[in-house]
Amino acid sequence: xxxxxxxxxxxxxxxxxxxxxxxxxxxxxxxxxxxxxxxxxxxxxxxxxxxxxxxxxxxxxxxxxxxxxxxxxxxxxxxxxxxxxxxxxxxxxxxxxxxxxxxxxxxxxxxxxxxxxxxxxxxxxxxxxxxxxxxxxxxxxxxxxxxxxxxxxxxxxxxxxxxxxxxxxxxxxxxxxxxxxxxxxxxxxxxxxxxxxxxxxxxxxxxxxxxxxxxxxxxxxxxxxxxxxxxxxxxxxxxxxxxxxxxxxxxxxxxxxxxxxxxxxxxxxxxxxxxxxxxxxxxxxxxxxxxxxxxxxxxxxxxxxxxxxxxxxxxxxxxx
Ligand code: DAH
Numbered sequence: 330x331x332x333x334x335x336x337x338x339x340x341x342x343x344x345x346x347x348x349x350x351x352x353x354x355x356x357x358x359x360x361x362x363x364x365x366x367x368x369x370x371x372x373x374x375x376x377x378x379x380x381x382x383x384x385x386x387x388x389x390x391x392x393x394x395x396x397x398x399x400x401x402x403x404x405x406x407x408x409x410x411x412x413x414x415x416x417x418x419x420x421x422x423x424x425x426x427x428x429x430x431x432x433x434x435x436x437x438x439x440x441x442x443x444x445x446x447x448x449x450x451x452x453x454x455x456x457x458x459x460x461x462x463x464x465x466x467x468x469x470x471x472x473x474x475x476x477x478x479x480x481x482x483x484x485x486x487x488x489x490x491x492x493x494x495x496x497x498x499x500x501x502x503x504x505x506x507x508x509x510x511x512x513x514x515x516x517x518x519x520x521x522x523x524x525x526x527x528x529x530x531x532x533x534x535x536x537x538x539x540x541x542x543x544x545x546x547x548x549x550x551x552x553x554x555x556x557x558x559x560x561x562x563x564x565x566x567x568x569x570x571x572x573x574x575x576x577x578x579x580x581x582x583x584x585x586x587x588x589x590x591x592x593x594x595x596x597x598x599x600x601x602x603x604x605x606x607x608x609x610x611x612x613x614x615x616x617x618x619x620x621x622x623x624x625x626x627x628x629x630x631x632x633x634x635x636x637x638x639x640x641x642x643x644x645x646x647x648x649x
Contacts, residue, residue, distance in 0.1 A: 335381040342374045418649040419524060419638050422626045423506055426526055429550045430504045433543065435528065438487055440507035443470070444477045452485035453567040454601045461566050466512045476510035480527035481567060481619050483507070484598075487529050488606030488615075495613060501531040506622065517634045524622035529598075531608065531615035537570070537597055540616040548576045548592065552629060559589050568596025568617060582631050590628065593620025 348367065355363050427437055455462050467478035483505045491501040505527040513519040530540070545558050556576045563573040575591045578584025595618030600610035608615075623635050637645045 332385060335378070335385055338374060338378045338381055342371070342378065345371055345374060415646070415649075417638075418646065419622065419626060421649070422629070423524065423526075423622055426551065426622065426625070427504070427506060429547055430526075430528070432550075433546065435502045435504045438483060438490075438503050438505050440477065440480050440483045440505050440527075442476060442508055443474050444482045445474060448482040448485055449475045449477060452602070452605050453481055454599050454605075455566045459566065461564070467510055468512060477507075478511050479509055479619055480505045480507045480525040481617070483527060484529055484567065484602060484617060485606050488531065488603065488608055491531075492606065492608055495531065495608065500535075501529060501615070503530075504528050515636065517636065518624075520623065520635045520639060522639055523635070525619050526622055527617065527619040528595075529615065529617045531598070531603070531613050533613055535614050535616060537572075537616065540595060540597075540618065541574075544574055544593070544595065544618060545576075551625065552576075552579050552581075554579060554581075557589075563594055563596070565594055565596060567599050567602050568594075569599045571596035574618065574620075579628060582628060592625065593618050595619070 345367065352360055352363060431437065449465070449467075450462055451457075465478035468476050487503045487505065488501065491503060494501050507525065507527075508522065509525050510522055511519075513521050515521060528543075530543070541558065541560070545556065548558070549556050556579070558577070559575045560572045561575070563571040565571040572595050573591050574593050574595050575589035577586075578588045578590050596616065598615035598617050603610040603613060603615060623638055626632070626638075627635060
């Protein structure tokens with residue numbers, strides 16, 4: 330149905346509405362019949378208008394070209410009503426994570442879902458051909474782009490963008506929550522797509538002790554209980570020294586005294602990483618950390634299988 334036809338129906342309706350006024354000139358015994366007829370005509374017109382409007386809307390929606398490059402600022406046509414939907418539990422938890430870090434004075438930066446070799450490896454002090462690159466077995470596009478295997482890809486960008494804070498005598502304190510991708514053998518504790526949160530802090534006088542304090546505070550706030558922490562030496566090319574950070578298993582999940590779970594990797598930012606962002610490592614020091622959000626949430630709710638998050642299973646989602 331064309332727009333002209335729709336306009337015609339609307340003007341018919343207007344004319345019909347005007348005719349209602351005639352009711353006062355109609356003899357009393359005929360008024361009921363007149364009213365019935367008018368109402369029937371009106372209902373038929375209203376129905377035809379609704380149909381015509383729906384058809385006009387459909388013809389306005391251009392079919393999607395799925396091969397076209399993404400245009401993130403284009404409005405998305407509404408194919409499905411979102412009324413019955415709800416927020417994914419991971420996003421609700423991510424909001425909590427962000428809120429805690431914001432309360433602690435951190436700014437939040439969003440990462441990219443397609444990155445490059447420089448940010449994934451070179452800017453993080455992974456030498457070319459170094460076996461540490463193999464630990465991040467991820468995907469590549471034919472053009473050589475990389476869906477990031479960790480949120481650390483954002484370190485160089487954050488450091489460069491916030492260097493002005495240091496010039497102004499302030500610190501850099503940023504967290505980067507985001508989606509990461511790995512070429513994993515998927516099982517109950519491994520997913521190809523998951524979420525991480527990266528933290529970056531730089532100042533003239535920060536120490537490893539400050540970092541452990543911040544992390545402990547974060548986990549205690551998130552799990553709403555006092556927690557013991559423990560660390561052990563680790564290896565990451567972008568930190569020196571590097572640590573693996575563990576927390577006591579939360580009591581609500583049957584954790585016993587002395588039972589620790591590894592939550593993230595962290596360390597003092599390697600001088601080369603600072604240098605590559607134009608920050609003088611003889612003046613400034615920094616620490617950084619990165620850990621999985623899915624694992625954090627699983628531990629909070631006692632979930633046994635990480636695959637539920639990406640599964641779209643309604644039974645699982647409705648539990649939240
Ligand atoms: N990006 C690392 C990973 O996903 C975790 C990590 C370790 C992040 C040490 C850091 C860090 O910022 O300093 O395995």
